[in-house]
Amino acid sequence: MTTQEILIQARQTKTVLMLADPARRNQALFKMADALLEPANRQRIQNANDSDLQAAKGAISDVMLDRLLLTKERIQAMADGIRETAALDDPVGNVLSETVRPNGLVIRKTAVPIGVIAIIYESRPNVTSDAAALAIKSGNVCVLRGGKEAWRTCHAIVQALQDGLEAAGMPRTAVNLIEDTTRVSANELMTAEGYVDLLIPRGGSGLIRSCVEHATVPCIQTGTGICHIYVDKEADLSMAVRIIENAKTSRPSVCNAQEVCLVHEHIASRFLPMLRQALCENRAENEKQPVELRLDAQAATLIQGTPAKETDFDTEFLDYILAVKIVDSTEEAIEHINAHSTGHSEAILTSNAQTAAQFTSAVDSAAVYVNASTRFTDGGEFGLGCEMGISTQKLHARGPMGLAELCTYKYVIHGNGQIRP
DSSP states (O other), X not given: OOHHHHHHHHHHHHHHXXXXXXXXXXXXXXXXXXXXXXXXXXXXXXXXXXXXXXXXXXTBOHHHHHHXXXXXXXXXXXXXXXXXXXXXXXXXXXXXXXXXXXXSOEEEEEEEEOXXXXXXXXXXTHHHHXXXXXXXXXXXXXXXXXXGGGHHXXXXXXXXXXXXXXXXXXXXXXXXXXXXXXXXXXXHHHTOTTTOSEEEEESOHHHHHHHHHHOOSOBOOBOOOOEEEEEOTTSOHHHXXXXXXXXXXXXXXXXXXXXEEEEETXXXXXXXXXXXXXXXXXHHHTTSOOOEEEEOTTGGGTSXXXXXXXXXXXXXXXXXXXXXXXXXXXXXXXXXXXXXXXXXXXXXXXXXXXXXXXXXXXXXXXXXXXXXXXXXXXXXXXXXXXXXXEEOSSSSOOEEOOTGGGEEEEEEXXXXXXXXX
């Protein structure tokens, strides 16, 4: 089908979803989860993923191949995420505020679905099920446009999800996958006024910038994560090493992975050798990928590494690379972060509550941590079931986008014959 034909059927399905009651939408979600785990569907998904991986080898990096990979455990996690979403409180119809006017009019600000939500994403197949689950739960139709590297996998997942919808008596067209993976289809979604009510790009800075610059439909910026961790002079250094190793190496290809480490000069001579030992020597000895440390001039006098270029502090590496800079104060750390961050996630490691409060108040990002890894910026970890993306803007949605962020509101007014004088 053409992109336009898919958009037409999505728009025609919008009212069905908006009128479906919570029980019906939840039943659809449970059937969708069951369909993912049905042996024949699971095997089709796995075979499709194997084909995608084979085609992508040599064309994308190993860490990006890991983003593309689906295992039995990851497919199970996708199904679990759908069920967890079904168990969440339903957002549709919630009365956000109520006012009774002197003339007797009752004015209720009421949460309602947005309508048709289009998501452009790249090589993470689990986004397919996460987005579909959140859309159905919040009464929205979704139009998915995955990257070419993962198209076979996404297609097999969507077919299974559509089987689940059909088993629940819901239209298969509540979840749609764009067949064209060229830039033409992305541009069509960006300019689909009257068909797309909200566009959410999930991917690299190029994709997000293109959507923000060219979209004529409402668009939410998501994803790009130049995430910083600042090690204060009063940090527990052993804890700091553990947190940074997790934030950098547990899954470096995701947007909440750490990209920059700022270290207070008072503890740099003690801390940086500890950090290098953990991220470089110990990982190499354990046959794990060591981290390349890109060091500013001051850090390079204390440990071995690669001299940092100025651009390294403005780069989302999505790889085993960490830019390291020494700062002389918390104020300098805050200033650096606010100048170079993409507004995603930042952390301070300190035992000083006053310093922590200063940092969390002054750092202007969607998620700000004290003594914890940035890797927790995730819908599931925040108790949202799963997420549609992580918004790095400030209007409508900020941080992990769950069910509430996929609703808008309207005013519903009840009267008994009032007329305006």
